[in-house]
Amino acid sequence: MFAFLARRLAATIPVLLVVAVLVFLMLRLTPGDPAAVLAGDAASPEQIAQIREGLGLDKSIPEQFGIWFGRMLHGDLGKSYYYKTEVTTLVGQRLEPTLSLTLITIIVAVLVAVPLGVLAAWRFGGWLDRTLMGFSVMGFSVPVFVLAYLLIWGISLKLGWLPVQGYKRIADGLGPWFIHLLLPAITLSVVYIALIARVTRAAVLETLGEDYIRTARAKGLPESKVLMRHALANAAVPIATVIGIGIALLIGGVVVTESVYAIPGLGRLTVDAVLARDFPTIQGVILFFSVIYVVINLLVDLSYVFFDPRIRY
Amino acid sequence: MATSASPVPAAAPGAAAPDFEALSVESATVVVQPSLWQRVRRNGSVRLGGAVLLLLVAIALAAPWLGTVDPSLFDPASRDLLPGKSGEITTLEGETIEHTFRMGSDSFGRDIYSRVLYGTRVSLLVGLFTAVVAITFGTLLGLMAGYLRWLDGILMRVMDGLMSIPAILIAIALVAMWRGSLLTVVIAIAIPEIPRVTRMVRSLVLTIREEPYVEAAISLGTPTWKIMLRHILPNTVAPLIVQGTFICASGILVEAILSFLGVGLPPDIPTWGNVMAEGRSQFNEFPHNIFFPGIFLAVTVLAVNILGDGLRDTLDPKMAKRV
Numbered sequence: 101m102f103a104f105l106a107r108r109l110a111a112t113i114p115v116l117l118v119v120a121v122l123v124f125l126m127l128r129l130t131p132g133d134p135a136a137v138l139a140g141d142a143a144s145p146e147q148i149a150q151i152r153e154g155l156g157l158d159k160s161i162p163e164q165f166g167i168w169f170g171r172m173l174h175g176d177l178g179k180s181y182y183y184k185t186e187v188t189t190l191v192g193q194r195l196e197p198t199l200s201l202t203l204i205t206i207i208v209a210v211l212v213a214v215p216l217g218v219l220a221a222w223r224f225g226g227w228l229d230r231t232l233m234g235f236s237v238m239g240f241s242v243p244v245f246v247l248a249y250l251l252i253w254g255i256s257l258k259l260g261w262l263p264v265q266g267y268k269r270i271a272d273g274l275g276p277w278f279i280h281l282l283l284p285a286i287t288l289s290v291v292y293i294a295l296i297a298r299v300t301r302a303a304v305l306e307t308l309g310e311d312y313i314r315t316a317r318a319k320g321l322p323e324s325k326v327l328m329r330h331a332l333a334n335a336a337v338p339i340a341t342v343i344g345i346g347i348a349l350l351i352g353g354v355v356v357t358e359s360v361y362a363i364p365g366l367g368r369l370t371v372d373a374v375l376a377r378d379f380p381t382i383q384g385v386i387l388f389f390s391v392i393y394v395v396i397n398l399l400v401d402l403s404y405v406f407f408d409p410r411i412r413y
Numbered sequence: 414m415a416t417s418a419s420p421v422p423a424a425a426p427g428a429a430a431p432d433f434e435a436l437s438v439e440s441a442t443v444v445v446q447p448s449l450w451q452r453v454r455r456n457g458s459v460r461l462g463g464a465v466l467l468l469l470v471a472i473a474l475a476a477p478w479l480g481t482v483d484p485s486l487f488d489p490a491s492r493d494l495l496p497g498k499s500g501e502i503t504t505l506e507g508e509t510i511e512h513t514f515r516m517g518s519d520s521f522g523r524d525i526y527s528r529v530l531y532g533t534r535v536s537l538l539v540g541l542f543t544a545v546v547a548i549t550f551g552t553l554l555g556l557m558a559g560y561l562r563w564l565d566g567i568l569m570r571v572m573d574g575l576m577s578i579p580a581i582l583i584a585i586a587l588v589a590m591w592r593g594s595l596l597t598v599v600i601a602i603a604i605p606e607i608p609r610v611t612r613m614v615r616s617l618v619l620t621i622r623e624e625p626y627v628e629a630a631i632s633l634g635t636p637t638w639k640i641m642l643r644h645i646l647p648n649t650v651a652p653l654i655v656q657g658t659f660i661c662a663s664g665i666l667v668e669a670i671l672s673f674l675g676v677g678l679p680p681d682i683p684t685w686g687n688v689m690a691e692g693r694s695q696f697n698e699f700p701h702n703i704f705f706p707g708i709f710l711a712v713t714v715l716a717v718n719i720l721g722d723g724l725r726d727t728l729d730p731k732m733a734k735r736v
Contacts, residue, residue, distance in 0.1 A: 114570050114573075115570070115573045115574055115577055116574075116577075117574075118570055118571055118573065118574025118575075118577075119574045119577050119578060121574070122571075122574055122575065122578065123578070126586050126587070126590065237715065237718055237719060237722065238715065240662075240714075240718055241662070241666075241711055241714040241715035241718050242711045242714075242715075243666055243669055243670065243707070243710055243711065243714070244670070245670065245673055245689070246689075246703070246704075246707035246710065246711060249696060249700070249703045249704070249707070250704075250707075252696070253696075253700050257697060257700075348579040348580065349579075351579040351581075351582070352579050352580060352581035352582070352670075355581055355582070355585070355674070356581075356670055356673070356674065359674055370582065370585065371585075371674050371675075371676070374585050374586070374588075374589040374674075374676050375675060375676065377589060382585075382586055382589060385582075386578060386582045386583075386586060389578075389579055389582060390577050390578045390579070390582075393577055393578075393579065394577050
């Protein structure tokens with residue numbers, strides 16, 4: 101187990117290193133001069149040169165990468181051009197809304213998608229199966245923001261059930277917090293539900309064909325137990341994998357959803373930073389999201405041992 | 414009269430009669446397998462998705478003749494009209510003409526119907542180009558990784574890293590650097606799609622290169638580039654077509670998202686994303702400014718996805734079983 105853990109961690113490090121290089125190059129291959137952006141319009145060439153020196157931009161690219169990487173390891177992502185604060189502080193401030201939104205979305209999506217996928221596989225070819233497969237193709241095709249506006253229009257504007265936009269912090273009370281996040285979470289969960297339900301259906305369909313399912317049924321186990329204890333439990337590994345991979349989809353959705361619903365989270369920060377060409381912030385947010393994504397998928401890999409005791413590595 | 418009375422047509426049925434029997438015996442014993450193209454053509458999903466897509470291509474090509482005006486035209490007198498209302502619009506020559514705003518007008522007094530129809534051109538082109546760029550570079554890199562062992566390790570690590578950054582973030586960051594134009598948007602959307610193509614082609618190459626006919630070619634001293642072109646590449650065509658269709662769908666979607674967020678194509682280019690971005694501030698009063706382009710976008714992506722599903726089932730049955 102420890103050997104596996106060490107090996108899996110060791111395999112993650114080169115990936116993170118490549119991510120760091122790519123994110124660094126994205127900024128350094130910018131046509132504009134960051135020093136000139138930072139100095140503003142009224143700066144003299146001497147001032148710009150001074151800022152460039154201060155940022156270490158007069159050094160060679162590998163040297164710059166070394167400095168940037170060293171600082172990053174110390175938790176220093178640089179200073180935002182636009183907000184004039186540390187990027188790490190900025191990320192910290194925006195973390196709560198995004199974390200709340202994604203957690204509610206994941207919980208909603210898993211609770212809806214897994215049972216639907218199991219039922220669809222159980223009644224393979226039936227009306228639920230066909231509806232679900234149709235829904236999942238739709239879920240992949242309807243853009244998040246179109247869905248968002250459709251829900252705002254129907255549920256918030258016409259029916260008046262939920263607030264249109266905005267975010268309330270947990271500190272302001274759990275009720276308002278949840279109510280404000282419900283519609284964004286439903287919006288965001290649709291594509292995730294489509295993905296998870298599809299894979300659950302395929303995985304359970306495969307296990308339902310196994311001999312031990314026939315044995316379980318032959319010994320008179322109730323169908324619910326056959327489905328949950330035998331079919332679903334043995335299909336857990338691909339389902340866990342797709343939940344992990346789907347996080348990338350979710351992060352993309354967060355950027356859009358937060359913009360539509362005016363939620364001051366990391367996704368909104370990304371868009372604002374791009375519009376302001378605030379490169380250290382763009383860099384920091386992308387790095388942050390990517391590390392989260394890699395770490396979650398590392399955890400998913402480790403969870404295989406829990407879901408399937410046969411896996412010992 | 415002379416031709417119909419000639420003995421040739423009268424003799425033909427009689428002469429054909431024995432042949433008929435021979436034919437029926439043959440058809441009872443030989444099962445004619447439909448060709449791959451026939452199976453693709455008969456697939457319901459391919460037909461449905463393809464038909465909708467052809468309709469959209471027709472709309473894109475025929476946009477000037479479908480009762481549209483130049484999508485950049487505007488008139489302050491015709492701002493914020495509801496769908497179906499008539500108003501006036503000023504042409505480039507400066508003359509004012511009567512025009513029916515089938516999908517209403519935006520806050521500049523531009524015709525949304527014209528912008529949505531012309532937007533079809535942009536979306537289809539972006540989808541097509543994104544797929545072509547991603548497939549071309551992905552295949553090239555995949556062939557290299559699969560065939561050149563020294564390159565494989567480093568190339569695939571870079572691809573792993575690229576795949577660890579969520580696709581939309583790469584696209585947003587690249588467009589932010591380069592500023593939006595059709596070319597930069599296509600490249601920015603295509604880059605995050607490349608690793609998946611590379612991985613697929615690489616794994617196909619690794620399987621195919623073990624095949625006896627490739628070994629035979631190697632032992633005959635065939636140069637590597639010729640083996641790649643003649644023996645390996647043809648085997649990757651079917652999965653690549655399937656993959657390309659899905660990349661096309663996601664390219665259309667991502668372009669709309671970028672434009673909607675204000676970081677994609679410049680706002681004066683009529684794209685569905687741009688029309689929706691302009692409709693955002695007035696959504697409460699004029700939801701159709703978002704819904705009309707939204708419906709076009711969803712239907713287009715849906716059609717491409719359905720086509721892709723059908724192609725996957727017929728062209729690439731191994732992959733179809735996996736999903």
